[in-house]
Every structure is written in C-alpha cells, then in structure tokens.
Amino acid sequence: MPVSITRHTLFLFTILVATFVHIPIVIAEPYYQGPESCEECHEDIYKSWEKTKHFTSYRTAHKEKNAKKIAEAVGTKKGMKRNKDCIICHYSTKQKKADDKPKVKNGPSCENCHGASSDWESVHSDYGGKKVKKEQEAQDHKVKRINDSTAGGLIWASMHYDLAVNCAKCHGLARQEINEEAFGKMLEAEHPINHSFEIVMFSQGKMSHWEDKRSKAQLANLFIAGQAAKLVSASRAASEAKNEKYKEEQLKRVSDAAAILKVIPEAAALIKSPSDTNAREMMKAIKEKDLSGLVGKLIPCAGPDEENLKQC
Ligand code: HEC
Ligand code: HEC
Ligand code: HEC
Ligand code: HEC
Structure with a gap:
C-alpha cells in the first residue's frame, strides 16, 4: 500500500510541475500576419484571392444596403471596420509582433481559412535550411515539418473538415465569439444568411487557387465535411438560441445538413448527437472511401457529376 500511495503522490506532483512548465506556451496566442506575408512565395494564389469577393468586399461591404442599419441594431454607430461584431467575419487583421x-x-x-500563421509560417516551407530544395528534404525532417506546422495551427488543403469549420463560422452566422442575441438583432435588421452556401460549390469556381483538379472522391469528401461542419455549428447555435428568428434559421441549417448526411451510414452517430468529436470520428471513418457515388448527385452545381456541373 505505502508504495502505491507514494507513486500516486509522485504522479500528481509531476502533473502539477508539467502544468506550471507549460503555462507560458498557452499564453502566447497565435496571430494573423496578413496576406502580404504569404504573397512572396504564393504569388499566383495571392493574385487569384485578389479577384474574389473576399478581397473586393473590403472596399464595398460597409457601403452596401442595410450596413448602417445592421451595425446600429447591435447598438453601435461605429463603422463596420471599427466594429468588433463585424470585423470578426468581414475583415482580417494583421500585426507584426505578438x-x-x-x-x-x-x-x-x-489566414481566416488556413489558420493564424505566426506559429507556422516560417516552419511550413523550410525543407531544412535555405539551400535545401523540396526534393532534397530528409524524410524525418519532412515528418517533423508537417507535424510542427499542423501543431502551430496550419490548416493544410487536405484538412477538409477544419477548412469547412472556418467557412461555417462566417457563412452560417454561428460563431461562438458573438452571442445569439446580437445575431438575432442582425437578422431582424436584414443581415443576409445564405442557406445555399455549400463548400464545394462556393470553392471550386472563382475562389479556387489550386492547379490540380480535385477528383470526384476528394470533392465528395469536401462536400461531406461541409455538411458536418454546418450540422455541428448550427445545432450548437440552435440549442443556445432564445431569439425566435435566429433559432429558426439555425434549425433550418440543422435539418438541411442532417437530410444530406442521412445517406452516409458512417454519419449516424453524428446526426444523433452532433458534436465536433463525432464529426471528426466520421471524417476518419470515411477517409479512404470514395463516396462520390453516394453523394455526387446531391452536390449543387460544382459536384463530381459532369451533368450536375452543366446545370449552373
Ligand atoms: C517562404 C515561402 C513561403 C511563405 C512566406 C509562405 N508559404 Fe505557404 N508554402 C510554401 C511552400 C514551399 C509550401 C509547400 C510545403 C510542402 O512542400 O509541404 C507551402 C504550403 C502551404 C500550404 C499547404 C498546401 C497544401 O498542399 O496543403 C498552405 C495552406 C500555405 N502554404 C499557406 C500559406 C499562407 C497562408 C502563408 C502566409 C501566412 C504562407 N503560406 C506563407 C512557401 C511559403
Ligand atoms: C475562403 C477560404 C480560403 C482563403 C481566403 C484562402 N484559401 Fe487557400 N485553400 C482553401 C481551400 C478550400 C483549399 C483547397 C481544399 C481542397 O483541396 O479541396 C485551399 C488550398 C490552398 C493551397 C493548396 C494549393 C494546391 O495546389 O493544392 C495553398 C498553398 C493555399 N490554399 C494557400 C492560400 C493562400 C496563400 C491564401 C491567401 C493569398 C489562401 N490560400 C486563401 C481556402 C482558402
Ligand atoms: C458570423 C459572421 C458575420 C458577422 C458577425 C457579420 N457578418 Fe455581415 N455577412 C456575413 C456573410 C457570410 C455575408 C454574405 C452573405 C451570406 O453568405 O450569407 C454577409 C453579408 C453582409 C452584408 C451584405 C453585403 C452585400 O454584399 O450585399 C452586409 C451589409 C453585412 N453583412 C453587414 C454586417 C454588419 C454591419 C455586421 C456587424 C454588425 C456584420 N455584417 C456582421 C457574415 C457576417
Ligand atoms: C472570416 C469570415 C469568412 C470565412 C472564414 C469565409 N468567408 Fe466567404 N465570405 C465572407 C463574407 C463576409 C462574404 C460576403 C462579402 C460581401 O458580400 O460583402 C463572403 C463571400 C463569399 C463568396 C462570394 C459569394 C457571393 O455571393 O458572391 C464565396 C464564394 C465565399 N465567401 C466562399 C467561402 C468559402 C468556400 C469559405 C471556406 C473555404 C469561406 N468563404 C470562408 C466571410 C468569410
């Protein structure tokens, strides 16, 4: 007995020390460095982003119909660019130092889609020193580079669910930083919510900034990730909502996404109990599967089916 007590005490002590040692790491929040810091290496991507509404809306959103009315509904006369309730979705920030x-x-x-870059930018593209080219990178260096960048918050193109979570934060009016009362007032002041937003359709056209055409299986996977992120964000928002209009909009998102996910057997647990954990479990379960046969026809416009594409 005394031995096990001693071990137990030692264990608790170790946890306590570990917690202390780790505190400084937790405090340093990653921050946005701005798209200009990506431009040097991703020039073509930067140029194609400049043609998207995400870029052009910086000059137009605050002049659109209802912009003033919506801002005033959440109780501020500040312009959109100075209003934290608008900045979080309509704009991106930049800073040089923490x-x-x-x-x-x-x-x-x-960075709104790929993650705040302060902790991963210098890591993700370093193949092992300035002179080392991609082809020359050591295998163990590559593994470490990829792991460290991901741990630093880089969302790679293959991380469909994480990308979709970010789209859903803005495009579903369901992010936790803003309370449901404010969202309710925005909707009552006619802030739009576009229920036809769907990640494949909204990313493969003008917004795309990749050369390789995505396969049918990849698009189907992205589509499912989008529905999962929609279901999870909307059900959390709906369960917290007291504002009638806001609740109604979020319940519509829940039922739209659930109706689509129903065709995938692996989504059963997620539909029954929508949560981030269950969504990630489902994505893991379908990772290697080609579900284009199952969901291809459900993807609006840009889906894997050529026939579908022609409709738009
Ligand atoms: C010094 C050059 C450089 C800078 C600056 C840079 N990148 Fe990269 N980036 C690269 C290279 C090279 C790769 C390919 C890495 C590899 O081979 O795995 C890459 C890969 C990526 C990927 C992953 C692509 C995939 O296939 O999944 C993303 C996303 C990305 N960069 C975004 C950014 C963003 C956002 C910024 C600005 C905050 C940025 N990069 C700044 C050079 C750079
Ligand atoms: C609105 C969200 C969004 C924005 C803004 C955005 N990206 Fe992406 N990015 C994506 C998505 C989605 C993919 C592709 C996912 C897939 O593979 O289907 C992607 C793919 C990439 C890739 C991989 C390209 C390839 O050939 O596979 C790189 C690199 C990248 N983005 C860098 C950037 C940089 C740099 C910027 C800013 C100039 C940027 N992205 C802006 C969402 C975004
Ligand atoms: C949760 C994210 C989010 C927040 C917060 C937000 N918006 Fe929006 N807003 C959007 C999205 C996304 C659109 C595009 C419509 C869509 O896709 O549903 C939009 C569209 C708009 C439009 C119409 C733009 C156009 O091109 O016609 C106006 C005006 C607007 N928002 C004003 C505001 C104001 C003012 C605030 C702050 C009080 C605000 N928004 C806060 C996400 C948001
Ligand atoms: C930080 C918030 C944010 C994120 C993240 C985001 N968007 Fe947007 N997006 C907006 C806002 C705000 C608008 C509307 C701008 C306006 O109309 O003034 C918009 C507009 C668009 C448009 C133009 C729609 C139109 O009707 O012209 C497309 C396409 C789009 N987003 C796709 C995506 C995709 C795909 C993703 C995820 C990969 C994504 N967005 C992630 C905020 C965001």
Whole structure:
C-alpha cells in the first residue's frame, strides 16, 4: 500500500510541475500576419484571392444596403471596420509582433481559412535550411515539418473538415465569439444568411487557387465535411438560441445538413448527437472511401457529376 500511495503522490506532483512548465506556451496566442506575408512565395494564389469577393468586399461591404442599419441594431454607430461584431467575419487583421495592436487591413484572407500563421509560417516551407530544395528534404525532417506546422495551427488543403469549420463560422452566422442575441438583432435588421452556401460549390469556381483538379472522391469528401461542419455549428447555435428568428434559421441549417448526411451510414452517430468529436470520428471513418457515388448527385452545381456541373 505505502508504495502505491507514494507513486500516486509522485504522479500528481509531476502533473502539477508539467502544468506550471507549460503555462507560458498557452499564453502566447497565435496571430494573423496578413496576406502580404504569404504573397512572396504564393504569388499566383495571392493574385487569384485578389479577384474574389473576399478581397473586393473590403472596399464595398460597409457601403452596401442595410450596413448602417445592421451595425446600429447591435447598438453601435461605429463603422463596420471599427466594429468588433463585424470585423470578426468581414475583415482580417494583421500585426507584426505578438504585442502589436491588430490592424484591420483586408477582407477575409488566407489566414481566416488556413489558420493564424505566426506559429507556422516560417516552419511550413523550410525543407531544412535555405539551400535545401523540396526534393532534397530528409524524410524525418519532412515528418517533423508537417507535424510542427499542423501543431502551430496550419490548416493544410487536405484538412477538409477544419477548412469547412472556418467557412461555417462566417457563412452560417454561428460563431461562438458573438452571442445569439446580437445575431438575432442582425437578422431582424436584414443581415443576409445564405442557406445555399455549400463548400464545394462556393470553392471550386472563382475562389479556387489550386492547379490540380480535385477528383470526384476528394470533392465528395469536401462536400461531406461541409455538411458536418454546418450540422455541428448550427445545432450548437440552435440549442443556445432564445431569439425566435435566429433559432429558426439555425434549425433550418440543422435539418438541411442532417437530410444530406442521412445517406452516409458512417454519419449516424453524428446526426444523433452532433458534436465536433463525432464529426471528426466520421471524417476518419470515411477517409479512404470514395463516396462520390453516394453523394455526387446531391452536390449543387460544382459536384463530381459532369451533368450536375452543366446545370449552373
Ligand atoms: C517562404 C515561402 C513561403 C511563405 C512566406 C509562405 N508559404 Fe505557404 N508554402 C510554401 C511552400 C514551399 C509550401 C509547400 C510545403 C510542402 O512542400 O509541404 C507551402 C504550403 C502551404 C500550404 C499547404 C498546401 C497544401 O498542399 O496543403 C498552405 C495552406 C500555405 N502554404 C499557406 C500559406 C499562407 C497562408 C502563408 C502566409 C501566412 C504562407 N503560406 C506563407 C512557401 C511559403
Ligand atoms: C458570423 C459572421 C458575420 C458577422 C458577425 C457579420 N457578418 Fe455581415 N455577412 C456575413 C456573410 C457570410 C455575408 C454574405 C452573405 C451570406 O453568405 O450569407 C454577409 C453579408 C453582409 C452584408 C451584405 C453585403 C452585400 O454584399 O450585399 C452586409 C451589409 C453585412 N453583412 C453587414 C454586417 C454588419 C454591419 C455586421 C456587424 C454588425 C456584420 N455584417 C456582421 C457574415 C457576417
Ligand atoms: C475562403 C477560404 C480560403 C482563403 C481566403 C484562402 N484559401 Fe487557400 N485553400 C482553401 C481551400 C478550400 C483549399 C483547397 C481544399 C481542397 O483541396 O479541396 C485551399 C488550398 C490552398 C493551397 C493548396 C494549393 C494546391 O495546389 O493544392 C495553398 C498553398 C493555399 N490554399 C494557400 C492560400 C493562400 C496563400 C491564401 C491567401 C493569398 C489562401 N490560400 C486563401 C481556402 C482558402
Ligand atoms: C472570416 C469570415 C469568412 C470565412 C472564414 C469565409 N468567408 Fe466567404 N465570405 C465572407 C463574407 C463576409 C462574404 C460576403 C462579402 C460581401 O458580400 O460583402 C463572403 C463571400 C463569399 C463568396 C462570394 C459569394 C457571393 O455571393 O458572391 C464565396 C464564394 C465565399 N465567401 C466562399 C467561402 C468559402 C468556400 C469559405 C471556406 C473555404 C469561406 N468563404 C470562408 C466571410 C468569410
């Protein structure tokens, strides 16, 4: 007995020390460095982003019909670019150092989708020193580079669910940083919510910035990720909502997404109990599967089926 007590005490002590040692790491929040810091290496992608509404809306959104009315509904006369309730979705910030004040500089940009870059930018593209080319990178260096970048918050193109979570935060009016009361007032002041938003259809056209055409299986996987992110964000928002209009909009998102996910056997647990954990479990279960036969026809416009594509 005394032995096990000693071990137990030692164990608790170790946890306590580990917690202390880790505190400084937790405090340093990653921050946005702005799309200009990506431009040097991803020039073509930067140029194609400049043609999207995400870029152009920086100059137009605040002048659109109802912009003033919506801002005033949440109780502020501040312009959209100075209003935190608008900035979080309509703009991206940038800063040079951790303790600089973030400045509103662009519409939604690279880091809104791929993650705040301060902890991964210098890591993700370093093949092992300035002179080392991609082909020369050591295998163990590659594994470490990919793992460290992901741990630093980089959302790679293959991380469909994480990308979809980010789209859904803005395009579903269901992000946790803003309370449901404010969302309710925005909707009553005629803030739009586009129920036809769907990640494949909204990413494969003008917004796309990749050369390789995605396969049918990849598009089907992206489509499912989009529905999963929609279901999870909407059911959380609906369960918290007291504002009638807001609740109604979120319940519609829940039932739209659930109706689609129903065709995938692996989604049963997620539909029954929508949560981030269940969504990730489902994505893991379908990872290697080609579900284009099952969901291809459900994808609007840009889906894997050529016939579907022609409709738009
Ligand atoms: C110094 C050059 C450089 C800079 C600066 C840079 N990148 Fe990269 N990026 C690369 C290279 C090279 C790769 C390919 C890495 C590989 O081979 O795995 C890459 C890969 C990526 C990927 C993953 C692509 C995939 O296939 O999944 C994303 C996303 C990305 N970069 C976004 C950004 C963003 C956003 C910024 C700005 C915050 C940025 N990069 C800044 C060079 C750079
Ligand atoms: C949760 C994210 C989110 C927040 C917060 C948000 N918006 Fe929006 N807003 C959007 C999206 C996304 C659209 C595009 C419509 C769509 O896809 O549903 C949009 C569209 C608009 C439009 C119409 C733009 C056009 O091109 O016609 C106006 C005006 C607008 N928002 C004003 C505001 C104001 C003012 C605030 C702050 C009080 C605000 N929004 C807060 C996400 C948001
Ligand atoms: C609105 C969200 C969004 C924005 C903004 C955005 N990306 Fe992407 N990015 C994506 C998606 C979605 C994919 C592809 C996912 C897939 O493979 O289907 C992608 C793919 C990529 C890739 C992989 C390209 C390839 O050939 O496979 C790189 C690199 C990248 N993005 C960098 C950037 C950079 C740099 C910016 C800013 C100039 C940017 N992205 C802006 C969503 C975004
Ligand atoms: C930080 C918030 C944010 C994120 C993340 C985001 N968007 Fe957007 N997006 C917006 C806003 C706001 C608008 C509307 C701008 C306006 O109309 O003024 C918009 C508009 C668009 C448009 C143009 C729609 C139209 O009717 O012209 C497309 C396409 C789009 N987004 C696709 C995507 C996709 C796909 C993703 C995820 C891969 C994504 N967005 C992620 C905020 C965001």
